[in-house]
Amino acid sequence: MKYSNFFIPTFRENPSDAKIKSHVLMIKSGMIKQEISGIYSWLPLGFKVLKKIIQIIEDMHESNGINQILMPTIQGSDIWKISDRYDTYGKEMLRIVDRNDKELLYGPTNEEMITAIGKHFIKSHKNLPRHFFHIQSKFRDEIRPRFGVMRAREFLMKDAYSFDKDEKSGEQTYERFFRLYLRIFEKLGLKIIPVRAPSGEIGGNLSHEFHLLLETGESKIFVDETYLKKNFSDLKISEIKSINSFTDELYESLNINQSLIHLKSTELGHIFLFGTKYSKSFDFKIDYENDKIFPYMGSYGIGISRIPAAIIEASNDDKGIIWPKEISPFDIVLINLTSNNENTTSFCEDLYAKLKVNNYDVLLDDRSERPGIKFSDADLIGIPIQIIVGKNFVDKKEIGVKTRKDLKESTVSSENIIEFLNQMKI
Amino acid sequence: MKYSNFFIPTFRENPSDAKIKSHVLMIKSGMIKQEISGIYSWLPLGFKVLKKIIQIIEDMHESNGINQILMPTIQGSDIWKISDRYDTYGKEMLRIVDRNDKELLYGPTNEEMITAIGKHFIKSHKNLPRHFFHIQSKFRDEIRPRFGVMRAREFLMKDAYSFDKDEKSGEQTYERFFRLYLRIFEKLGLKIIPVRAPSGEIGGNLSHEFHLLLETGESKIFVDETYLKKNFSDLKISEIKSINSFTDELYESLNINQSLIHLKSTELGHIFLFGTKYSKSFDFKIDYENDKIFPYMGSYGIGISRIPAAIIEASNDDKGIIWPKEISPFDIVLINLTSNNENTTSFCEDLYAKLKVNNYDVLLDDRSERPGIKFSDADLIGIPIQIIVGKNFVDKKEIGVKTRKDLKESTVSSENIIEFLNQMKI
Numbered sequence: 001m002k003y004s005n006f007f008i009p010t011f012r013e014n015p016s017d018a019k020i021k022s023h024v025l026m027i028k029s030g031m032i033k034q035e036i037s038g039i040y041s042w043l044p045l046g047f048k049v050l051k052k053i054i055q056i057i058e059d060m061h062e063s064n065g066i067n068q069i070l071m072p073t074i075q076g077s078d079i080w081k082i083s084d085r086y087d088t089y090g091k092e093m094l095r096i097v098d099r100n101d102k103e104l105l106y107g108p109t110n111e112e113m114i115t116a117i118g119k120h121f122i123k124s125h126k127n128l129p130r131h132f133f134h135i136q137s138k139f140r141d142e143i144r145p146r147f148g149v150m151r152a153r154e155f156l157m158k159d160a161y162s163f164d165k166d167e168k169s170g171e172q173t174y175e176r177f178f179r180l181y182l183r184i185f186e187k188l189g190l191k192i193i194p195v196r197a198p199s200g201e202i203g204g205n206l207s208h209e210f211h212l213l214l215e216t217g218e219s220k221i222f223v224d225e226t227y228l229k230k231n232f233s234d235l236k237i238s239e240i241k242s243i244n245s246f247t248d249e250l251y252e253s254l255n256i257n258q259s260l261i262h263l264k265s266t267e268l269g270h271i272f273l274f275g276t277k278y279s280k281s282f283d284f285k286i287d288y289e290n291d292k293i294f295p296y297m298g299s300y301g302i303g304i305s306r307i308p309a310a311i312i313e314a315s316n317d318d319k320g321i322i323w324p325k326e327i328s329p330f331d332i333v334l335i336n337l338t339s340n341n342e343n344t345t346s347f348c349e350d351l352y353a354k355l356k357v358n359n360y361d362v363l364l365d366d367r368s369e370r371p372g373i374k375f376s377d378a379d380l381i382g383i384p385i386q387i388i389v390g391k392n393f394v395d396k397k398e399i400g401v402k403t404r405k406d407l408k409e410s411t412v413s414s415e416n417i418i419e420f421l422n423q424m425k426i
Numbered sequence: 427m428k429y430s431n432f433f434i435p436t437f438r439e440n441p442s443d444a445k446i447k448s449h450v451l452m453i454k455s456g457m458i459k460q461e462i463s464g465i466y467s468w469l470p471l472g473f474k475v476l477k478k479i480i481q482i483i484e485d486m487h488e489s490n491g492i493n494q495i496l497m498p499t500i501q502g503s504d505i506w507k508i509s510d511r512y513d514t515y516g517k518e519m520l521r522i523v524d525r526n527d528k529e530l531l532y533g534p535t536n537e538e539m540i541t542a543i544g545k546h547f548i549k550s551h552k553n554l555p556r557h558f559f560h561i562q563s564k565f566r567d568e569i570r571p572r573f574g575v576m577r578a579r580e581f582l583m584k585d586a587y588s589f590d591k592d593e594k595s596g597e598q599t600y601e602r603f604f605r606l607y608l609r610i611f612e613k614l615g616l617k618i619i620p621v622r623a624p625s626g627e628i629g630g631n632l633s634h635e636f637h638l639l640l641e642t643g644e645s646k647i648f649v650d651e652t653y654l655k656k657n658f659s660d661l662k663i664s665e666i667k668s669i670n671s672f673t674d675e676l677y678e679s680l681n682i683n684q685s686l687i688h689l690k691s692t693e694l695g696h697i698f699l700f701g702t703k704y705s706k707s708f709d710f711k712i713d714y715e716n717d718k719i720f721p722y723m724g725s726y727g728i729g730i731s732r733i734p735a736a737i738i739e740a741s742n743d744d745k746g747i748i749w750p751k752e753i754s755p756f757d758i759v760l761i762n763l764t765s766n767n768e769n770t771t772s773f774c775e776d777l778y779a780k781l782k783v784n785n786y787d788v789l790l791d792d793r794s795e796r797p798g799i800k801f802s803d804a805d806l807i808g809i810p811i812q813i814i815v816g817k818n819f820v821d822k823k824e825i826g827v828k829t830r831k832d833l834k835e836s837t838v839s840s841e842n843i844i845e846f847l848n849q850m851k852i
Contacts, residue, residue, distance in 0.1 A: 005491050007556055009547040033543060036502040036528070041543060044493040044558075051494075065431050067470040068477075072580045073499060073563055074520075074532070076462040091525045094500075096532075099517045099567045102462070106500070106522075106532075117459060117467060121435040130433055132470075137499055137563065141525045154498045 001330070002352075003365040008045050010377050020216045022312035023148035025321050029381045031308070038145025038153030042305075045381060048329040049308045050156070053188065054135060056326070057158050057302060060184050064176065066131040066160060071113050073137050077103035079112040083281045089201070092140045106139035111202060111278050111299055114161040118295065119284035125165040128286070128295060129173060133160035135304065150266070150309045151218070160300040165288060167275065170296035174206060174273045175237040177300045181210055181269050182233045188307065189324035190268070190314070194232055195221045195245040197270065198253065202299060204274025208240065209247055211265035212310050219267050222251045222260040266310050273298040321382030322405050330363040332421070333383040337371045337390030344389050351387070351417065358418055379404065385424070387417070427756070429791040434471050436803050446642045448738040449574035451747050455807045457734070464571025464579030468731075471807060474755040475734045476582070479614065480561060482752070483584050483728060486610050490602065492557040492586060497539050499563050503529035505538040509707045515627070518566045532565035537628060537704050537725055540587040544721060545710035551591040554712070554721065555599055559586035561730065576692070576735045577644070586726040591714060593701065596722035600632060600699045601663040603726045607636055607695050608659045614733065615750035616694070616740070620658055621647045621671040623696065624679065628725060630700025634666065635673055637691035638736050645693050648677045648686040692736050699724040747808030748831050756789040758847070759809040763797045763816030770815050777813070777843065784844055805830065811850070813843065 009030040018024040026032045031046030042050055058068065074096070080086035086093075086105075094106040107113070114132065122130065138157045145153050160177065164170040178194070185192040192210045199207040211221050224244040235243075246256065278284075279294040286295055308327075315322045325331070332355060336348040345366075352364045363383060365374050371390065378386050388400035393414060401420060402409040412420045435456040444450040452458045457472030468476055484494065500522070506512035512519075512531075520532040533539070540558065548556065564583045571579050586603065590596040604620070611618040618636045625633040637647050650670040661669075672682065704710075705720040712721055734753075741748045751757065758781060762774040771792075778790045789809060791800050797816065804812050814826035819840060827846060828835040838846045 005493075007493050007547075007558070030547070033546060035498060035539060035542070036504075036530075039498045039500055039502075041498060041539070042496040043543075044495055047494055047496050050496070067431075067433050068473055069470055070468040070473050070476070072461060072465045072467060074465055074565065074580050076465075078462075094522060094524065094530075096520060096522050098520065099569065104462075104520075113461060113467070116461070117469075120459060121433075121456070132433070139500065143525065154500050 001361075001363050003363055003367050006044055006363065008377070008381060009043070010380055018148065020147050020150070020313065021316055022150065022309040025312050025316060025380070026148055026309065029321060032149060034148075038142055038151070040149055040152055040154075045329050046308065049323075049327055050305065052327045052329070053304060053307050056187055057184060057304065058135070060180060060187065061133045061158075061160065064180055066133050069132050069134050071107070071110050071117075071134050071136060073107055073139070074104050075107045075113055077105060079116050080105065083112050083115075083278055085112070085201070092142065094139045094141050107136075108138055108140045109202070109299070109301070110134070110159055110161070111274075111297075114299075115278040115282045115284055115297070118163050118279070119282050122163060122286055122295070124287040125293070128163055128165045129169055130163045131160065131173065133158060133300075147218075148309060149305050152305065155303065156305040158302040158304050162298045162300070164296045165293065166296055170273055170275065170298060171206075171237045174271065174298055175235075175240060177271055177298070178208065178235065178240050179233055181271065181300070181302070184302070185210060185268065186233070187326060188311070189326055190307075190311065192268065193221065193223055193227060193245060193265070194240075194243060195223070195247055196243050196250055197247045198250045199272050199274060202272045202274055203277040204272050204298075206241065206273040208243070208271050209267050210269035211267055212314060213263050214266050214310065214313050215264055216313055217264040217266040219265045220248050220262055221265050222246045222248070222256070222262055225261050266306070266313070267303070268307060268310060269300075269302045271298065271300045316382075319376070319407075320380035323382045323384060325384050328382070328384055330383045331360045332385045332387060333363045333365060333378045333381070334387045335365045335374050335378055335389065337374065337388060338394070339366055339368050341394065343394055347393060347414065348389050351389075354418060355421075358422070360421070379407075385421070427787075427789050429789055429793050432470055432789065434803070434807060435469070436806055444574065446573050446576070446739065447742055448576065448735040451738050451742060451806070452574055452735065455747060458575060460574075464568055464577070466575055466578055466580075471755050472734065475749070475753055476731065478753045478755070479730060479733050482613055483610060483730065484561070486606060486613065487559045487584075487586065490606055492559050495558050495560050497533070497536050497543075497560050497562060499533055499565070500530050501533045501539055503531060505542050506531065509538050509541075509704055511538070511627070518568065520565045520567050533562075534564055534566045535628070535725070535727070536560070536585055536587070537700070537723075540725075541704040541708045541710055541723070544589050544705070545708050548589060548712055548721070550713040551719070554589055554591045555595060556589045557586065557599065559584060559726075573644070574735060575731050578731065581729065582731040584728040584730050588724045588726070590722045591712075591719065592722055596699055596701065596724060597632075597663045600697065600724055601661075601666060603697055603724070604634065604661065604666050605659055607697065607726070607728070610728070611636060611694065612659070613752060614737070615752055616733075616737065618694065619647065619649055619653060619671060619691070620666075620669060621649070621673055622669050622676055623673045624676045625698050625700060628698045628700055629703040630698050630724075632667065632699040634669070634697050635693050636695035637693055638740065639689050640692050640736065640739050641690055642739055643690040643692040645691045646674050646688055647691050648672045648674070648682070648688055651687050692732070692739070693729070694733060694736060695726075695728045697724065697726040742808075745802070745833075746806035749808045749810060751810050754808070754810055756809045757786045758811045758813055759789045759791060759804045759807070760813045761791045761800050761804055761815065763800065763814060764820070765792055765794050767820065769820055773819060773840065774815050777815075780844060781847075784848070786847070805833075811847070
């Protein structure tokens with residue numbers, strides 16, 4: 001992609017209304033624009049990151065045999081009255097009346113709708129287990145939207161739902177999702193602490209949240225100190241149930257008398273095994289041998305549009321964002337420092353084509369801007385590798401390769417650049 | 427994908443409330459489920475088709491240098507008051523009041539929001555032209571939602587927007603989108619007729635719609651008979667402007683006195699060059715030499731969630747759907763007729779693995795259902811190639827290869843199957 005044709009409206013000044021680093025940097029790097037309070041547009045650079053995250057989450061769900069569907073954003077009030085959550089959900093639910101005076105709402109979550117889908121189609125335990133996920137906009141009318149996409153009103157969520165024939169099978173499913181979540185966050189380059197959580201609004205008695213430790217986080221969790229270096233990915237359901245870390249709320253309600261460390265964090269995922277709560281309220285019964293049973297259900301959410309902000313919060317310096325390679329919008333930014341010079345320009349065009357052939361996703365900075373602007377934009381938008389083509393190329397056929405993380409620059413002969421990059425294993 | 431793990435809830439009976447073939451077949455093949463009037467969930471088979479269409483549209487926009495963004499579904503009323511469309515849009519606009527009594531709406535289209543984005547970021551003609559697209563849910567509160575996803579209230583639209591410095595550059599952009607649309611519909615296997623259209627609600631004076639001729643279509647267009655076999659893909663802007671086919675509405679308003687044929691159709695795309703209408707109402711001015719000018723704008727929509735229905739409407743028989751290969755949910759359905767037989771089962775598992783290695787996307791029907799059910803489901807869901815493994819395999823190592831389109835079956839030695847498929851160039 002050429003910079004001249006990829007819209008990245010960067011700003012030099014800090015936005016006045018942004019209070020945390022990720023919000024500041026997402027605005028300055030032209031990733032997002034607030035439309036109204038808590039509602040954002042994702043601009044090309046921001047959307048490219050979001051899409052990479054979506055792709056990883058989709059692929060990992062699919063390869064785990066979870067079927068992707070798409071439920072609508074707008075729901076009828078009727079199904080929420082069946083579950084008795086229409087009144088209790090409160091003001092966070094965005095309520096709507098259509099032209100025929102029918103009560104609608106913008107879905108804050110989909111337990112009711114997936115239960116109605118299950119009841120419509122699933123008639124026998126032979127059809128179980130079934131696991132579904134979708135990635136769809138949600139709306140929660142937060143009283144105080146803040147911190148950019150970290151706490152927005154309209155946001156993108158991956159929510160999955162499971163139907164099993166009984167508690168044992170449901171717990172196996174829960175264990176699978178627990179492990180899948182840890183692998184997803186690992187793939188996203190995020191070190192996550194799973195904590196036991198109350199099930200609150202959703203219901204049931206088994207629930208965990210997945211937290212990223214962040215000084216600027218809005219949550220606080222109580223963590224067993226040994227967990228800071230623990231690998232959780234092989235836990236069995238019995239070990240998952242007895243995890244020795246807790247959300248604030250659960251810690252207090254359980255009256256835990258143990259020395260745990262109290263850390264600030266941000267919640268990125270939340271899973272629930274709520275059992276027969278919704279299948280019972282929907283009278284959703286299936287055949288099981290000579291009997292009728294209520295399917296055992298769970299739900300599993302990841303706050304997708306919060307993830308880019310969380311990653312930036314965890315990975316930045318005073319010059320800007322430092323993207324982990326897995327979700328960086330590009331692999332390389334190729335900076336032509338002297339775009340009015342025919343030599344560097346034709347070299348950069350050739351190298352750009354060669355890099356693409358070698359499967360690198362490259363942003364070619366072909367703008368007629370001053371070198372200072374190009375350097376500061378490259379540092380700000382945080383692509384892991386910068387290739388710098390300027391005076392040294394004209395004089396000595398040498399180019400610079402800078403890694404964004406440590407800002408270290410190597411000088412490389414222009415002939416050896418592809419080989420050099422391949423050896424870096426970016 | 428194994429059928430046992432891919433949720434396709436097919437029905438034998440026709441749904442009572444579906445009036446056109448595509449609606450009937452999408453319900454019977456378990457592609458969609460209506461949640462409330464005009465609002466649908468996409469189940470795994472339906473969503474897989476939708477995703478293929480989205481991928482094609484995204485790739486073709488991106489390779490044309492159009493930047494993907496994501497604007498939110500919920501908009502503030504303020505920007506619609508600026509353009510003076512808040513009152514005029516009428517009851518099709520879903521209006522919402524949030525917890526702070528702020529007037530919101532569910533976006534039926536995004537001209538206002540993109541103009542606000544342009545005004546926020548674009549300051550000079552040197553930043554132009556700029557082309558953006560997004561794929562996002564829209565809501566139009568149709569008085570009579572009908573025909574399934576063909577005329578839904580919540581639907582998925584690809585809408586693109588362009589900013590140019592003047593009319594000439596705007597017309598070049600319009601020409602590019604016109605041609606891109608023809609290539610997209612061609613790639614989707616749809617023979618489209620472009621017609622001149624009134625610009626209506628959106629404004630401006632240059633507008634075209636892209637229609638699929640369909641006996642069950644809700645629109646009617648007046649078409650020059652020679653156009654039925656015409657290739658439109660190389661038209662220049664002057665020829666585009668004088669296209670001799672019209673929407674009903676434009677035909678009547680222009681008092682055209684020419685013998686054109688009058689045909690039923692469905693609208694799948696609509697493009698507008700509305701010029702400075704929105705940049706003027708938003709007072710969105712940019713630097714141009716020593717002057718200030720209003721950017722020249724256009725918008726370009728494709729009704730994504732309507733396309734699967736349109737394709738089915740155009741391609742089906744009395745047994746079910748016949749997917750064109752480009753957007754078929756799978757390339758091949760591999761039917762194990764005797765899933766209780768170890769020989770066929772282990773052969774099918776091996777062949778399934780081999781086909782995947784050869785880059786075929788395969789649905790393996792591993793269910794323990796009767797052959798009749800497997801055959802009728804395969805015909806119903808319309809995958810182009812059926813591989814049938816049953817008694818002839820056990821007796822003679824022979825398998826059947828049936829093409830869904832003409833239902834013709836060839837007998838192939840099980841050893842030669844990959845070679846046979848490769849030669850079919852599916």
